[in-house]
Amino acid sequence: MRQGFDNKKYIELQSDNIRKRIAQFGGKLYLEFGGKLFDDYHASRVLPGFEPDVKFQMLKTMAHDVEVVIAINANHIQQGKARGDLGIPYDEDVLRLIDIFRSHGLYVGSVVLTQYAGQPAADAYRHRLEQLGVTCYLHYPIAGYPHDIEHIVSEDGYGRNDYVETSRPLIVVTAPGPGSGKLATCLSQLYHEHRRGIQAGYAKYETFPIWNLPLNHPVNIAYEAATVDLDDANIIDPFHLEAHGETTVNYNRDVEAFPVLKAMMERIMGESPYQSPTDMGVNMAGYAISDDEACREAAKLEIVRRYFTACVDLKRSGTGEEQVERLLSIMKKAGVDENLxxxxxxxxxxxxxxxxxxxxxxxxxxxxxxxxxxxxxxxxxxxxxxxxxxxxxxxxxxxxxxxxxxxxxxxxxxxxxxxxxxxxxxxxxxxxxxxxxxxxxxxxxxxxxxxxxxxxxxxxxxxxxxxxxxxxxxxxxxxxxxxxxxxxxxxxx
The missing domain is CATH 3.40.140.40 (Domain of unknown function (DUF1846), C-terminal subdomain)
Known part of the structure; x- marks a missing residue:
């Protein structure tokens, strides 16, 4: 197939950028990994040539500096929440992830049970992890989250959470799925690190939307199609435009949450190192695109695939009309139809x-x-x-x-x-x-x-x-x- 993405260049650029971010914070970085760390087939479809595990390959080049922390929401354990692509519960997927990380020479330090409130299934799972020799920490619900910053960043907020013991410069915080509490885990750790006088920072690694591609580039529109069930929308980052005079793309939830996140970091660190959601990111995928036209064509095909997937889901379940209607609108924005x-x-x-x-x-x-x-x-x-x-x-x-x-x-x-x-x-x-x-x-x-x-x-x-x-x-x-x-x-x- 026509290739549009350079994996080798991406690995070099990405690892260098992460190392710079580690140095920026005095030698320790909590890196929130959004999306799939491996098996990223959406990225491989819209960026032809992107290997589904290239982010994993990149981390392996830094293996001696990497420690993995996996977050899982205790409510998801109680509810038996499962991954749609693999069909396995989140708690089982955590074990699968640990095995994969370890088999490739990456150190898994611990598992964090977030939103823990004594759920019976979470207690059983915690005991199971201990029996398997996996260190487990507890993070609790915080009243007023995320807006009551004074309470959140206090002894009664993040201060109640277990301090996760880590030993390496790059702490990769990942999870089996969305809503697992990765960001909260990172911020809680920043709070505890700074209380102990340890310099540490936070950054986010999210592949899509690609911040330095145009807002209506098909690759970014394909991200909207992929997250149609979440009602995400790509928008211009107004904070970045105001602070740096540069037009970049982010998605609505990050932009909406940024003022609160910035205020939290100011309270934890004294001042925020970031002036925009785009500033927080480390993704270099846009710089590794070698054939823009190939990526545009592939992304348009992916948008149409998402439409047919939603139509089939509607036929099977009888629900999802809104997603189909929104995907029709997304196809129109991308200038394609079902006959592409x-x-x-x-x-x-x-x-x-x-x-x-x-x-x-x-x-x-x-x-x-x-x-x-x-x-x-x-x-x-x-x-x-x-x-x-x-x-x-x-x-x-x-x-x-x-x-x-x-x-x-x-x-x-x-x-x-x-x-x-x-x-x-x-x-x-x-x-x-x-x-x-x-x-x-x-x-x-x-x-x-x-x-x-x-x-x-x-x-x-x-x-x-x-x-x-x-x-x-x-x-x-x-x-x-x-x-x-x-x-x-x-x-x-």
């Missing part, structure tokens, strides 16, 4: 000509490949096979999966697993292809083409199964669906 990707027209045309659910995929070289539901393969499976044959130059009419590999799976599904649909999902199709590849050079050649599909764009004329969608995402293929079901019924598996 040629895959949609190809999929709908294929369905119209064959009478069967169909899909289409735009490959890296611009070719559009189609596939439809058949006797043994669903639309997602047929499209995947056709795309693999295309990228490996295998005759599209050549059967590459042995019937002896397909039939046992079909029988297992219908005779033993009580499935009404004997057609293979895409993951089952790859298993059958893999079995065949042991004796077939053509099948082996086809399966080796999987990596060439990374970055491809797929569209389906019907809502595909969660299993097929998950497999496509694992392969790095973006997926959109027309918001309609294959069958007219009330219940859909």
């Amino acid at each position: 990707s040629p895959a949609r027209a190809a999929a709908l045309d294929k369905e119209a000509s064959t009478g069967a659910p169909a899909g289409a995929m735009v490959l890296s070289d611009g070719r559009v490949i189609t596939g439809k539901t058949g006797v043994l393969l669903g639309a997602a499976s047929a499209l995947l096979m056709n795309a693999l044959k295309a990228v490996t130059d295998v005759d599209p009419e050549l059967p590459v999966i042995d019937d002896n590999a397909i039939e046992p799976i079909c029988r297992l599904k219908t005779e033993h697993l009580n499935s009404e649909n004997r057609r293979l999902h895409s993951d089952e199709t790859l298993i059958a292809l893999s079995i065949t590849s042991a004796t077939s050079p053509e099948a082996a050649r086809v399966i080796n083409g999987l990596e060439q599909l990374r970055g491809a764009d797929a569209f389906f004329s019907v809502i595909i199964s969660a299993t097929d969608e998950a497999l496509y995402r694992k392969l790095g293929i973006t997926v959109c669906c027309e918001p309609k079901y294959e069958r007219v019924s009330l219940y859909h598996k």
Whole structure:
């Protein structure tokens, strides 16, 4: 795919900027990490070439200076709040994050339970962390937060919180999801550090919106599309414009909260080191864009994907009309519509000509490949096979999966697993292809083409199964669906 982002340059610029910020505060910095530290697939879609774990790679270049603190809201533990992308509860995700950090040589110092008020599930989780040898601290709800600054920055406010013992210059404060209390954890630590006479500062690492791109740049508009459920909006940072005479972009919640945040830092540190929300940020992504036009095109496609995702969610749940309406407005602002990707027209045309659910995929070289539901393969499976044959130059009419590999799976599904649909999902199709590849050079050649599909764009004329969608995402293929079901019924598996 056409690349628009330079990872190497980004790592160099970003690590240098963070080191400068550490030095600015006398050798210790609490860095609030917004968004995903790794698995940042939104960034990789709108900034083609951006590796999903590049921020993680950057931290690894500073590993000896990094200590990770993970914040999790005790109310989220009690409620069983889960990550939408992974489907696992926040408390389990904390354990997953710790394992990943440690496996890559990053030191995890502790976990902070924020908003702790004796929740039974939080107590059980705290005990579990202790049994696992993970240090755990408690931060409490503060009456009048965030506006009663005199009370917040006092012995009865931040002073009640546990002081998190840290030992390294760069304290990365991250979390399993939004609302976990990262900012409050950082400010509480600043309060305790300054009471102890220790110099320390705060900064924020948020990739989007990119502060030095225009307000209506498609990459920044795509951020609005991605956060449509939060009702975020990109705006010009008025504080930065007044203080520095420079036009920069931030989002409304940070701008609205800045006067209170600035007042807190003034009370904690004597004076605020920042005159604007933009000043607080350290993100250098805008300087690593190597092909602006490629990023604009990719971001526009992402905006349309977000629209179709919202339409499918509305079809499935019956809720979310406001998000769909807002995304229509966002698409209009970006100058695009639902027909932007040629895959949609190809999929709908294929369905119209064959009478069967169909899909289409735009490959890296611009070719559009189609596939439809058949006797043994669903639309997602047929499209995947056709795309693999295309990228490996295998005759599209050549059967590459042995019937002896397909039939046992079909029988297992219908005779033993009580499935009404004997057609293979895409993951089952790859298993059958893999079995065949042991004796077939053509099948082996086809399966080796999987990596060439990374970055491809797929569209389906019907809502595909969660299993097929998950497999496509694992392969790095973006997926959109027309918001309609294959069958007219009330219940859909």
